[in-house]
Amino acid sequence: MKLPRPHTSARTFDPPERCIYCGKPGGEEGLRDEHIIPDGLGGRLVYAKASCHACEKITSAFEGRIISQAYGDTRAILGLRRGNGRKWPDEFNVQVTREAEKIDVAVKGDELPAAVWLTCLNHRPLILDNKPVSGNVKVDLALWSPLKDYQDRLAALGPGTVSVAKRYRFDEFFRFINRIAFAYAHASLRGKFSPLTVEYILRDRGKWITRYIGGDIIGRPDDASHDIHELYLAQIKAHGLTYVAVRVHLFALNDFPAYVVIVGTENAETEQPTGAAHDVKDPGSWTKVNFERFRAETVPHPRVRFRRVPDE
Template identity: 30%
Template sequence: MQDNGIKAPNTHRYPPVGACIYCGTTSGRLTDEHVIPKGLGGTLVLPEASCDTCAKITSLFEQHVMRGFMDRGRQAMGIKGRKQHKRPKETALTQTFIQPDNVLLEQEVPVDQAIRVMHLPVLPLPGFLDPLHPPRPDAEQVDITAFDTIQFGTDQFQAIRPHSAVGVQIKDRMAIWDFVRMLAKIAHGYHVATRGMFPLEESPLVPIILGTRHDAKNWIGCIAEHPLPLDRPALHLLNDETLEGDGQSECVALRIKLFATQGTATYILASRIRYLSTG
């Protein structure tokens, strides 16, 4: 992929919310909220949708992801973040080459000759969809089943040949919990953008976003069936649908495919659980 930069579509602004979509406050300053972070090329904006307190919380975990394990991919794709103009353009990268005797050799190579990858965690089916492992109040964090690897730039064999190497070692420190909270933020924001505000106590994602609950595996995971279509010219794909429960509840399920053209996993989240009146 050439580093020509992502040509994102025009920003789409939804009607102002007029309340913080995370805590519900209507007082004080309310700032715009990107459904998908601007650092990932997001162009869907919810005006007047986040108070300063909640914005600090969400900005922190987004920064851990954007400037962490997703940074190489973002730069390779030319996606500009909020402060991208302050970062000097890289002309070279330090690459760790694996020699035939398994010795590691670090060498600086031009950016256009370097291998850059981005790993996206693949999660198991979430509890709300898994009859064998239904939601548990004592569930903690999330499990990882695999990683999707997206490669940018030079082909691996072309990159290692000039260095008489047999491979390249690339290490990433994965901020999994921050990534999961970012997925929850995307799903909740899209739900509010397309369906409007709803009682926040019906959201299993808001406490995860705010860091007050950690049972993400109950509500956030991946789904293999019915993946989002790959024939749309979009960087990321979002889709929501209402699932009927046992006649007493319904759930809004939100599907997310990041970097859709790369054939990545489809994440699925429960953005709202509503119990129906039987009276």
């Protein structure tokens, strides 16, 4: 099966003058262009000169691990760009454990059973309900594949246990989601909000996840961009505050799960962006979300729940 080559809207946002993460002007080394969604995932939204060298070092480290470990095979079968101009190999090794023996089975790209372990969050970001940080929320870990013939590809490997998806750190994964959400909100709103999650992006504080990131409480908007990835800005009112939220839907075309990140609160200086060069219509839109509209069933269910080919 040949998949269509994905595309994403391209856009470059004007530079913010200071690093969006630490607020410093960049020093001698200057500020670097920030890919809002990584280039390695096909992201074409660029925030010009938005990150200082020190912050870029931090964010690119966990981002590099996530795109290679979590999304490596998915990127390969979708033909997404690889770093340093490298091409994807013609053959991949899949590890199969057969009769207690680990063997590497060479497969062609169109036979590779690409999949990624992803958590599906089922809670609202706890900050919206004024709840403290908690590790006690339900997460659904499941295997997601962009392939319709995923089971056939697994079966074609023969009997045995197949290692189909690589491990990665979930705390890093959510820092990565958080960074995408924050950079997009900052670029779209020209930084006119009070950020809540920058500490969490720059430092390893995994327990913060549940406070600021939750399941898809917004749902796919009617005017979704239908790009491979979709980002969507929303305004959420709760207990007297107006929060700035971003719905992050990576591999939206492939029905992977979406997350909602609360990136900040509106402050007095916030202006609703209107018209002109910096409106937020493309690819996201500014939407008012009414809390009562949240329904548990808007959280998508995993499509693929198995990982093993049964022994014969």
